[in-house]
Amino acid sequence: MPDQLPTFGPDALGADPESRAVVDLATRGHQIFPTLSDDELQRVRRFGQPRRWADGACVFHACGASPGMLVVLQGHLVCSRGNALGERVEVVDYGPGQFSGEVAQLSGRPPLVDGIAVGELEALQLDAPAIRALMMAEAELGERVMRAYILRRVLLIGDHPGGPILIGPPAHAGLFELENFLSRNAYPYTRRDPARDPEAAQLVREHWQSESDWPLVALPDGFVMRNPTLVELGRCLGTLPRIDRDKVYDVLVVGAGPSGLATAVYAASEGLSVMVLDQRAYGGQAGASARIENFLGFPTGISGRALAGRSYVQALKFGAEVAIPAQATRLLCHERPLKLELDDGACLRANTVVLAAGARYHRPELPGLEQYEGRGVYYWASPVEAGLCRGQEVVLVGGGNSAGQAAVFLSAHARTVHLMVRRGGLEETMSSYLIERIAAAPNIQLHTRLDLAALDGDEGGLRTVHCRGIADGRELAFETRHMFLFVGADPNSDWLRECQVGLDDKGFVLTGADAGRDLHGRGLETSVDGVFAVGDLRSGSTKRVAAAAGEGAAVVAQIHAYLAN
Structure with a gap:
């Protein structure tokens, strides 16, 4: 059987805050595929353009140009998905009164399915700006559309996901990197092992030539990529849109963690043009948190991915643009508008820049660590990693x-x-509710006053973790294929030095009075006019999700004040 791994539960995009159960089409079909009344169709008409397609016409292709939202007035729109293996699955048949699309259409990104007209198809077509205008003008109708879009993406991610097929040896670091990228960005995919799956093995025979070709990625339109970078894959899937070099944004946000997404939501909702960049995934380090139980308003807790997913969709709803993966490499502060260069050579311009790049995972000085990253050494714990270590030490x-x-x-x-x-315990560094939870878990063993000493491995990846007692020098070895490192973080500020943004002695960005200037109430502004810093990257910030989101919201008022002057 194919090695198919469902990537997310409903909390991927905040579809169901109280349950991790799989979305049940039988009980929620009316929310996923609602039928609009005649009155609602009339209200939609002022936002859409009437279109017609003949019977059998291709309305849109997976991975092609975005069709926006199609509201069927007559005939049927049948959506199906295929893959490079020649398999095709019908997803849904939209009839009169129903509307097509899912989360991708909020930002004009390529669809995940093909659409074919059955009978003479007459429909209203709404592009991304028109969809957002509908949601703003028609609150109740917009809520139904948004709920349907989120639940449809969850269905596409479910037990038989569409999207690209990842093919390669299970222990391959490149395969793990692509899988993690797609998973954390709530993009449906399937992973298949060519040693167990005859169909995947056939694709390997047709497209694989050497070890450097791993992993293969088979796209829904049949194209097969060899060992693509995250940027190459993002361009093909539409998560990394084309950059408009002539556009000047009001706000350019570097980092899509809680602070960056909060800035995007509040700035875009107040009419500012916003572009958000992140080099890996929305949510940042918070997006990798398995469960956050002390965030205001969620008494039963919420996963970091659910919180990030909700914030991401909310930013899209208000018209913020998001580009992932896009790594900022250089900020040119001596020019106006400000210019930001990316690792692929693209350049963006903006009147203000918000630095929300947070911190990168700290890598301890340990010989051989790099060779095991993605092959037994991990810096976050998501369902992808949990699936790899099921039933193991x-x-x-x-x-x-x-x-x-x-x-x-x-x-x-x-x-x-x-x-x-x-340390000698957890009390100085961890919240009490987590300490109690750990003490109550029978399969969590706490080892104190230990330090990493060495790693051993084989062709399959990590095999043994060697430790040494800090006080007594005792030696201890753990036979394990999986080690998770949560040993702090380093500020992601190296790329700012040319801009001469003020940094503290640890590399965090100085703001407000600490930046040495009278900023007239703009306490989140850096030493450079129009450049602000929020969240974990800001010197003196409280390293908590709620605090980061609060700073991201607060900076918008300061941006307005700066732009007004």
């Missing part, structure tokens, strides 16, 4: 809240979680 290093959340999450999947810290 794992080592988790770190004593902060992120480490505690990861330990609790992994304990539901792994046989034993060995939690290793340098």
